[in-house]
Amino acid sequence: MRSFFVVAATIFMLLSGVSGANAQTPAAAGKPVYGGTLMAGMPLDLRNLNAAIFNATRTGQLVSVNLFDGLLQHSTWGDGKLMPGLAKSWKMSSDGLVYTFDLERGVTWHDGKPFTSADVKFGIQDICLPHHPVGRLNFSNIKSIDTPDANTVVITLKTFDAAFLGRLDPKWCAMAPKHLYEGTDIPNNKYNWAPVGTGPFKFKEWVRGSHMIFEKNENYWRKGSNGERLPYLDRLVFRVIPDETTLISSLESASIDYIPPLDVVPSAEIPRLNKTKGVKTITWPYANKDIFFLFFNMDRPVTRNVDARQALAHLVDTQDIITRVFSGSAIASSSKDVGFLTWFTGTNAPYYAYDLKRAEELLDKAGFKKDKDGKRFQLNLTITTESPEFLQIANLLKTSFARAGIALDIKVYDAAAATERVYKKLDYDLHIQTVAVGPDPYLLNKTWHSSNIGAGWITNASGYKNPKVDQMLDEGVRIVDVGNRKAAYGAIQNILMTDLPMLPIASSLKVFAFNDQLGGFPIGYTYRETLAGVHWLNAVPKGR
Amino acid sequence: MRLREFRFAALLTMRVPYALNRLLQAIPITLGILIFSFILIKLAPGDPITMFVGDGGASPEYVAELTRRLGLDRPIHEQLTLYLWRLLQGDLGTSIHQGSSVLSVIMARAQPTIVLMACGITSGVIAGVLLGVYASARPYSRRDNVIIVASLVLYSLPGFWLGQMLILVFSVKLGMLPAAGMSSFVVGAGAQWLDYATHLVLPTITLGAGLAAFVMRFVRTSMIEALGQDYILTARSKGLSDLVIFYKHALRNALLPVVTYVGLRVGHILSGAVVIESVFGWPGLGRLLIDSLFARDYPLIMGMFIVVSFSVVLVNLAVDILYSYIDPRIRAQ
Numbered sequence: 001m002r003s004f005f006v007v008a009a010t011i012f013m014l015l016s017g018v019s020g021a022n023a024q025t026p027a028a029a030g031k032p033v034y035g036g037t038l039m040a041g042m043p044l045d046l047r048n049l050n051a052a053i054f055n056a057t058r059t060g061q062l063v064s065v066n067l068f069d070g071l072l073q074h075s076t077w078g079d080g081k082l083m084p085g086l087a088k089s090w091k092m093s094s095d096g097l098v099y100t101f102d103l104e105r106g107v108t109w110h111d112g113k114p115f116t117s118a119d120v121k122f123g124i125q126d127i128c129l130p131h132h133p134v135g136r137l138n139f140s141n142i143k144s145i146d147t148p149d150a151n152t153v154v155i156t157l158k159t160f161d162a163a164f165l166g167r168l169d170p171k172w173c174a175m176a177p178k179h180l181y182e183g184t185d186i187p188n189n190k191y192n193w194a195p196v197g198t199g200p201f202k203f204k205e206w207v208r209g210s211h212m213i214f215e216k217n218e219n220y221w222r223k224g225s226n227g228e229r230l231p232y233l234d235r236l237v238f239r240v241i242p243d244e245t246t247l248i249s250s251l252e253s254a255s256i257d258y259i260p261p262l263d264v265v266p267s268a269e270i271p272r273l274n275k276t277k278g279v280k281t282i283t284w285p286y287a288n289k290d291i292f293f294l295f296f297n298m299d300r301p302v303t304r305n306v307d308a309r310q311a312l313a314h315l316v317d318t319q320d321i322i323t324r325v326f327s328g329s330a331i332a333s334s335s336k337d338v339g340f341l342t343w344f345t346g347t348n349a350p351y352y353a354y355d356l357k358r359a360e361e362l363l364d365k366a367g368f369k370k371d372k373d374g375k376r377f378q379l380n381l382t383i384t385t386e387s388p389e390f391l392q393i394a395n396l397l398k399t400s401f402a403r404a405g406i407a408l409d410i411k412v413y414d415a416a417a418a419t420e421r422v423y424k425k426l427d428y429d430l431h432i433q434t435v436a437v438g439p440d441p442y443l444l445n446k447t448w449h450s451s452n453i454g455a456g457w458i459t460n461a462s463g464y465k466n467p468k469v470d471q472m473l474d475e476g477v478r479i480v481d482v483g484n485r486k487a488a489y490g491a492i493q494n495i496l497m498t499d500l501p502m503l504p505i506a507s508s509l510k511v512f513a514f515n516d517q518l519g520g521f522p523i524g525y526t527y528r529e530t531l532a533g534v535h536w537l538n539a540v541p542k543g544r
Numbered sequence: 545m546r547l548r549e550f551r552f553a554a555l556l557t558m559r560v561p562y563a564l565n566r567l568l569q570a571i572p573i574t575l576g577i578l579i580f581s582f583i584l585i586k587l588a589p590g591d592p593i594t595m596f597v598g599d600g601g602a603s604p605e606y607v608a609e610l611t612r613r614l615g616l617d618r619p620i621h622e623q624l625t626l627y628l629w630r631l632l633q634g635d636l637g638t639s640i641h642q643g644s645s646v647l648s649v650i651m652a653r654a655q656p657t658i659v660l661m662a663c664g665i666t667s668g669v670i671a672g673v674l675l676g677v678y679a680s681a682r683p684y685s686r687r688d689n690v691i692i693v694a695s696l697v698l699y700s701l702p703g704f705w706l707g708q709m710l711i712l713v714f715s716v717k718l719g720m721l722p723a724a725g726m727s728s729f730v731v732g733a734g735a736q737w738l739d740y741a742t743h744l745v746l747p748t749i750t751l752g753a754g755l756a757a758f759v760m761r762f763v764r765t766s767m768i769e770a771l772g773q774d775y776i777l778t779a780r781s782k783g784l785s786d787l788v789i790f791y792k793h794a795l796r797n798a799l800l801p802v803v804t805y806v807g808l809r810v811g812h813i814l815s816g817a818v819v820i821e822s823v824f825g826w827p828g829l830g831r832l833l834i835d836s837l838f839a840r841d842y843p844l845i846m847g848m849f850i851v852v853s854f855s856v857v858l859v860n861l862a863v864d865i866l867y868s869y870i871d872p873r874i875r876a877q
Binding site for chain 2: 192417
């Protein structure tokens with residue numbers, strides 16, 4: 001399945017001669033036209049719109065990226081490559097400590113002021129570093145930022161950081177204007193709620209809980225893959241519709257034109273939507289490798305035993321989960337052919353196929369034998385309300401584990417309560433959560449490094465402590481040679497799949513659902529693609 | 545008409561000390577709710593910082609700084625004292641997630657909820673009264689039975705399900721009404737008020753349906769009881785028309801329990817609005833309350849508790865005054 005998507009996307013990219021940030025889905029039947037409105041539906045409202053100072057939730061990223069640009073941007077296809085953003089090119093010194101960025105010419109902020117290297121310096125140093133939640137983690141390693149001229153930025157690091165360029169993606173540091181932020185209380189600056197950026201659309205209106213309206217930036221600097229002017233649309237309206245069923249009904253009744261891939265369209269709905277008149281769906285793997293993991297609490301009597309963990313892994317029927325929970329729209333993250341880091345390392349790792357007999361052998365070996373009623377032990381499985389798939393997977397595991405004499409008690413919490421119980425107090429046995437292991441594998445530190453035990457939302461909740469892995473993870477971001485880095489993470493993948501603090505299950509495909517008279521959606525997905533390339537086909541429909 | 549206005553003014557004059565007394569009583573009740581809620585929220589697992597920083601996590605320095613800035617590093621009794629002190633000065637605090645004053649956030653979202661509740665209650669009461677009167681005119685007839693069964697079904701339907709069914713029929717299948725929101729944002733949609741009104745139809749029906757069903761049953765029973773009273777017989781013997789007997793004598797008495805009931809139900813209707821606002825993407829207080837709870841936005845949650853509890857007290861007070869206006873016996877006391 002995975003290879004099918006890789007091949008299909010590669011063919012698309014080769015045929016259309018485009019890639020990465022500018023890549024778009026191949027033209028549907030029809031000619032792109034300029035103008036019109038796109039109404040998108042979202043299940044959540046945002047906190048603020050300045051991506052430079054908030055660790056954008058998924059919704060936040062996909063909205064704010066239409067207003068802001070980053071210096072660079074990760075490729076949408078998840079190959080870890082970086083695409084030009086406001087920096088049209090960059091050079092790294094041979095020791096990997098000095099980066100020189102050449103900025104796009106003629107870029108202006110939405111208020112007409114020119115974008116210059118001074119904005120970049122101020123943006124990184126004074127906005128992102130102190131005010132973005134992970135700004136200090138990302139940019140404390142910067143020794144200096146120099147601006148020899150208006151179009152050149154030179155950043156010098158204290159030590160080599162293999163992931164540094166990726167940190168300039170708009171997720172971690174969108175460029176905000178110096179002239180509107182300098183000398184102000186940045187977290188409370190009014191432009192956080194009415195932004196001025198360099199993106200393809202300009203802010204017009206935000207009614208909390210209801211909608212946001214953006215208008216076309218006539219002076220947008222980026223061109224399409226064929227040199228065409230961007231954006232196509234005159235107006236973007238993001239409507240907040242919290243109920244997922246209503247959101248889908250709104251698309252079916254043409255009240256909205258687009259539901260972004262925010263996991264609100266269940267995979268099981270795809271066939272029905274594709275048969276619905278005027279509606280179309282496409283699915284792409286998530287470029288940042290959001291994987292459904294089964295966490296084992298290594299501080300609990302059963303799950304601290306590696307044989308027991310491996311036995312439980314053998315009871316997870318990944319293919320059954322993909323079929324029944326995701327209706328086939330997911331990719332296995334651990335199998336004979338693929339490990340959860342194969343996309344980066346190119347190597348495979350130990351895996352755990354569904355095998356009841358082997359699981360029972362391992363449980364017996366670990367000393368968890370069946371009693372006279374055929375029961376071994378009970379575990380709690382803690383999930384959140386964030387995704388309906390968590391409960392569906394939990395129910396399948398309950399059935400599957402019961403075959404081996406293991407009872408599962410499923411506990412459901414909201415995200416805030418789960419953070420406290422699972423990620424801070426480690427008060428659980430098993431837990432299901434999606435964890436992004438890309439676009440750069442340095443993100444593994446968050447969930448596998450022992451310094452991140454009890455450190456909050458989606459951190460090392462397994463309580464996994466392996467000094468060797470800690471050291472390898474620390475060194476992983478310091479390796480300059482790409483080949484060596486791949487080998488290092490390949491070794492880490494092997495250890496993690498043997499120690500098994502967390503079992504990778506599958507990565508669901510992201511569903512774009514939209515009016516079939518629209519085209520130009522990007523290939524692949526990172527949550528940070530603009531809607532600049534999206535357009536109506538042949539003619540703008542009435543009312544739009 | 546002038547006499548009626550005079551009576552109402554006189555009534556108000558009589559009821560003002562009573563109203564003030566009730567309002568003063570409301571202060572310790574609201575304060576009690578406040579302290580209880582404050583402690584309850586703090587005891588609930590989860591914290592606003594985690595939800596504020598989002599799914600990408602945060603550096604320890606950032607978390608420490610934010611905790612200090614929000615005053616969450618202080619002991620809970622200090623936080624409570626500070627909150628109450630600010631409240632005395634009319635300051636409900638600042639929403640952690642929205643960065644604006646709690647009062648302004650609530651005020652901005654109150655209008656859609658007030659409109660929705662007013663429409664839902666008005667339409668529910670009118671429909672319930674009309675159907676109740678209609679059914680009571682011929683008790684135990686076929687039409688009475690049909691109305692009773694229909695009201696039972698309507699009352700039993702969960703709001704979120706009814707809402708979804710209405711969307712499916714009127715939006716998806718028939719394309720007659722919008723599925724969600726307060727505006728279509730369509731280019732050339734015509735008059736703004738008309739666009740707003742069409743968006744209001746389905747949530748109003750959903751909110752009003754359960755109320756209509758209950759009011760109908762209430763009115764029907766009260767009407768049947770009232771129509772059997774001696775004063776109705778007297779009215780008939782005086783030769784009054786059925787219309788006058790029905791609407792002036794019987795209905796007026798039958799309405800008394802309805803007014804009490806609707807007044808008492810305002811809190812419940814508001815909680816129903818929470819669900820209905822989510823289903824229809826109606827950007828009111830209900831949805832704001834849910835969002836603030838999920839985000840553990842402490843100041844906003846507290847602000848919502850204050851506003852909602854005080855509103856319920858005010859509505860009950862209004863009902864008391866209205867009740868005495870409708871019922872001459874109470875007015876005389």
